[in-house]
Amino acid sequence: MIEVVLATATVGVLSVAALSVAAGAARERSSAVSSLVAESLVHDMVEEIANKPVGEAPSAPALPIGGLFGGLLGTSTSGTQTGTTADGLTAGRLAFSTVRGYDGWTATPPVENDGTPIAGAEGLTRAVRVTEVSITDPGGPEASGSGLLRVEVTVSRGARTIARGTILRSDVFDELNQ
Numbered sequence: 001m002i003e004v005v006l007a008t009a010t011v012g013v014l015s016v017a018a019l020s021v022a023a024g025a026a027r028e029r030s031s032a033v034s035s036l037v038a039e040s041l042v043h044d045m046v047e048e049i050a051n052k053p054v055g056e057a058p059s060a061p062a063l064p065i066g067g068l069f070g071g072l073l074g075t076s077t078s079g080t081q082t083g084t085t086a087d088g089l090t091a092g093r094l095a096f097s098t099v100r101g102y103d104g105w106t107a108t109p110p111v112e113n114d115g116t117p118i119a120g121a122e123g124l125t126r127a128v129r130v131t132e133v134s135i136t137d138p139g140g141p142e143a144s145g146s147g148l149l150r151v152e153v154t155v156s157r158g159a160r161t162i163a164r165g166t167i168l169r170s171d172v173f174d175e176l177n178q
Contacts, residue, residue: 037120038155038163041110045126045153046165048093048113054149054171055098057132099149099169103130110155124162126155138168147171 093113096102110118110126129152134143138150148170155163 034124034157035162038124041118041121041124041126041155042153042163042165045128046151046167049099049102049128049151049153050167050169052097052099052101054147054169055100057100057144057147099151100130102128102151104128124155124157126153128153133168 093102093105093115096105106125106127108125110121110124112118131142131150131152132144132146133148133150134140135146135148137143138148148168151167151169153165154161
């Protein structure tokens with residue numbers, strides 16, 4: 001009788017261990033698939049942006065006659081345009097004609113450039129940041145007037161970044177490729 005109890009306990013312990021290993025393998029597979037999807041999302045966005053011209057730098061807004069705060073509150077000079085179609089509907093990224101237009105763009109879940117959700121990307125966020133940087137220090141802080149743009153694309157799940165891609169673009173590149 002003791003042998004049966006010991007054999008049952010041993011089989012139970014081994015079953016729990018096997019299930020634990022199987023669960024860990026499933027988590028690893030899920031994490032690997034998530035990383036592949038994230039890398040693909042970064043690559044696709046970087047490629048899309050790299051094929052756009054840099055565009056003109058936004059000009060500084062003129063001060064209104066009413067003073068510094070008379071009319072400037074609520075004015076945005078960032079490139080977070082959404083664009084609209086002739087019927088007034090949002091056109092998504094299709095409206096972005098330049099690299100600068102992507103600055104501040106984000107989507108949760110990530111979508112195609114026409115706004116269609118991407119299968120398998122549920123729970124992820126894809127974001128773009130475009131910063132004009134110094135030619136001598138492109139990894140450094142913002143430096144206006146250089147014409148060199150650093151484009152950073154990130155894909156994250158919650159607060160954790162899963163994938164990141166960075167490219168540099170300038171209007172000189174656009175002129176060479178015309």
